[in-house]
Amino acid sequence: SHQKYIRNFSIIAHIDHGKSTLSDRLLEAIGLLKDKSSEQVLDSMEVEKEHGITVKAHTVTGFYKAQDGNTYQLNFIDTPGHVDFNYEVSRSLKACEGVLLVIDATQGIQAQTLSNFYLALEENLVIIPVINKIDLPSAHIDMVKEQIEKDLGLDPAEALLISAKTGLGIDTVLEAIVQRIPAPKGDIHSPLRALVFDSYYDSYLGVVAKVRVFDGSIKKGDAITFMLSQKNYQVEEVGYTQIKLVPQSELRAGKVGYITAAIKSISDFGVGDTITWTNKPCAEPLPGYKEVKPYVFAGLFPAEGEDFEDLHEALMKLKLNDAALTFEKWNSAALGMGFKCGFLGLLHLQIVQERLDKEFDLAIITTIPSVEYRITLSDGSIMMIESATELPDQSKIRQIEEPFVLSHIILPNEYLGAILQLIQDRRGIQRNMIYIDTDRVEIIAELPLAEIIYDFYDKLKSFSRGYASFDYEFLEFRPSEIIKLDILVNGKVVDALAQMVHKDTAYERGRSVVTRLKDLIPQHLFVIPLQAAIGSKIIARETIKALRKDVLAKCYGGDITRKRKLLEKQKEGKKRMRTIGNVDIPQEAFIEVLKRG
Ligand code: GDP
Ligand code: MG
Numbered sequence: 001s002h003q004k005y006i007r008n009f010s011i012i013a014h015i016d017h018g019k020s021t022l023s024d025r026l027l028e029a030i031g032l033l034k035d036k037s038s039e040q041v042l043d044s045m046e047v048e049k050e051h052g053i054t055v056k057a058h059t060v061t062g063f064y065k066a067q068d069g070n071t072y073q074l075n076f077i078d079t080p081g082h083v084d085f086n087y088e089v090s091r092s093l094k095a096c097e098g099v100l101l102v103i104d105a106t107q108g109i110q111a112q113t114l115s116n117f118y119l120a121l122e123e124n125l126v127i128i129p130v131i132n133k134i135d136l137p138s139a140h141i142d143m144v145k146e147q148i149e150k151d152l153g154l155d156p157a158e159a160l161l162i163s164a165k166t167g168l169g170i171d172t173v174l175e176a177i178v179q180r181i182p183a184p185k186g187d188i189h190s191p192l193r194a195l196v197f198d199s200y201y202d203s204y205l206g207v208v209a210k211v212r213v214f215d216g217s218i219k220k221g222d223a224i225t226f227m228l229s230q231k232n233y234q235v236e237e238v239g240y241t242q243i244k245l246v247p248q249s250e251l252r253a254g255k256v257g258y259i260t261a262a263i264k265s266i267s268d269f270g271v272g273d274t275i276t277w278t279n280k281p282c283a284e285p286l287p288g289y290k291e292v293k294p295y296v297f298a299g300l301f302p303a304e305g306e307d308f309e310d311l312h313e314a315l316m317k318l319k320l321n322d323a324a325l326t327f328e329k330w331n332s333a334a335l336g337m338g339f340k341c342g343f344l345g346l347l348h349l350q351i352v353q354e355r356l357d358k359e360f361d362l363a364i365i366t367t368i369p370s371v372e373y374r375i376t377l378s379d380g381s382i383m384m385i386e387s388a389t390e391l392p393d394q395s396k397i398r399q400i401e402e403p404f405v406l407s408h409i410i411l412p413n414e415y416l417g418a419i420l421q422l423i424q425d426r427r428g429i430q431r432n433m434i435y436i437d438t439d440r441v442e443i444i445a446e447l448p449l450a451e452i453i454y455d456f457y458d459k460l461k462s463f464s465r466g467y468a469s470f471d472y473e474f475l476e477f478r479p480s481e482i483i484k485l486d487i488l489v490n491g492k493v494v495d496a497l498a499q500m501v502h503k504d505t506a507y508e509r510g511r512s513v514v515t516r517l518k519d520l521i522p523q524h525l526f527v528i529p530l531q532a533a534i535g536s537k538i539i540a541r542e543t544i545k546a547l548r549k550d551v552l553a554k555c556y557g558g559d560i561t562r563k564r565k566l567l568e569k570q571k572e573g574k575k576r577m578r579t580i581g582n583v584d585i586p587q588e589a590f591i592e593v594l595k596r597g
Pocket of ligand 1: 014017019021134
């Protein structure tokens with residue numbers, strides 16, 4: 001059958017181990033990358049280029065003539081490696097029969113190598129270990145092979161040795177894909193069953209749904225039903241994603257591609273849905289996806305109040321492309337109408353904020369991110385809050401619980417002391433320590449989620465010279481001595497800066513927030529007192545001095561072009577500021593204040 005010559009696979013790895021570079025080499029091999037000088041072409045989003053990381057899973061279809069003389073259709077998905085985007089990986093895997101598990105020969109197996117490996121194992125996928133960067137003098141091929149055997153339980157003899165950078169060994173990767181990854185086994189004669197594993201909004205085409213066809217086939221003109229949302233549409237176009245969309249006459253069982261159906265109402269469209277024929281539906285939808293639970297919450301407000309509807313529209317469109325994002329309307333005393341959004345981590349939040357700016361041209365104010373707290377009230381009832389402003393009056397609270405996670409940290413022995421100290425500083429409880437081999441150790445620790453979402457990863461990296469990696473999963477809610485820290489700017493409580501803190505760190509945190517705010521808020525024509533308070537008690541104080549009038553006076557008169565430039569600059573700057581009371585607060589202040597020195 002036609003499926004014999006199809007291979008669907010994902011490329012998975014720890015961050016920076018070379019997934020996107022390997023994707024480039026595969027694109028070359030299938031003739032989709034002509035210009036050898038271009039790099040990481042699949043990381044097409046502006047935010048991806050800027051950060052040099054993959055944020056979205058990217059799908060490509062190409063054709064490869066194998067040594068057996070047959071031409072194979074390869075559908076592959078480059079995936080992100082950062083823990084915040086794990087959900088992208090797990091969704092991608094549902095469209096595949098196999099994975100290339102890339103391991104950096106100089107770094108060996110890291111935390112996300114393991115977590116991605118387990119995701120692939122759960123989906124029963126064929127796993128091809130690929131040892132990358134063997135061109136580097138610091139490559140430890142034998143060590144990595146040993147880890148493949150011990151940590152993953154795979155046969156190290158099956159590992160491929162490559163350099164994605166130089167192209168060495170890429171031919172062995174292509175042949176292994178053809179020989180080891182099984183062909184899809186759908187039934188072409190059954191009614192259509194296609195999984196929507198990703199989507200995005202295009203202003204001309206409407207929703208573009210990335211699909212994996214499991215059974216049946218789909219072509220232009222077909223009447224289709226989205227089984228979960230119970231919406232009916234008529235297919236306008238089907239095709240392959242070959243960096244651009246390339247229309248085809250039909251997508252048959254086993255294939256990966258896209259469909260459009262002039263879907264303009266985006267609010268009820270969901271990733272994980274199953275598409276079937278309206279007139280001859282399949283018996284049951286595909287398993288779809290587990291609902292993701294966001295870990296981190298923050299208010300998103302338009303910098304310009306009148307952009308509220310635009311922000312709503314933008315969030316709906318973004319959600320099509322980022323199923324892990326959640327949002328609901330939220331009214332803040334200081335910031336007006338906006339949305340309370342849920343994210344999988346702080347990087348996720350930053351990426352969403354940047355995408356709203358770059359892709360939707362919306363300047364956004366983000367409030368202080370928070371985890372979720374479970375509050376038991378004195379009458380025994382339970383409420384969940386996702387921001388300090390929702391905290392009920394102290395007299396009504398019996399108990400506050402905060403989320404704990406179980407974290408796995410892998411690091412070279414020499415940094416053990418520093419990392420154990422870090423865990424302790426973050427109120428962590430060490431549960432276990434496993435010497436993986438002669439020079440690596442795995443620490444298993446319970447940590448309050450609130451202590452790791454902000455800068456734990458950065459600290460971990462800097463304390464271990466980049467060698468430690470970590471991964472975490474939700475454990476449980478635990479009673480904790482959490483109190484609300486208020487921040488007053490110019491004598492006024494700013495609800496968007498209020499935060500929940502542990503009693504023991506309240507003073508330190510209050511001090512650090514006002515010190516940071518002092519650097520973040522520009523000078524004004526008047527003195528601005530900054531205060532941190534618990535209840536009515538002020539625990540820290542800083543003052544921003546007034547701008548001297550003569551500095552400003554210089555701007556007036558004089559060179560007209562200089563003046564205009566200055567005004568433009570001010571306008572640009574203004575877009576990124578929010579006036580609270582009569583003080584301009586820059587948008588990044590709301591996240592930056594949380595980072596600890
Ligand atoms: P990803 O995060 O897994 O997608 O990793 P990237 O493909 O973005 O690669 C991370 C870094 O490693 C980039 O600077 C690449 O140029 C570099 N890199 C990737 N593969 C190789 C390789 O085979 N050899 C060397 N020397 N560098 C590589
Ligand atoms: Mg990448």
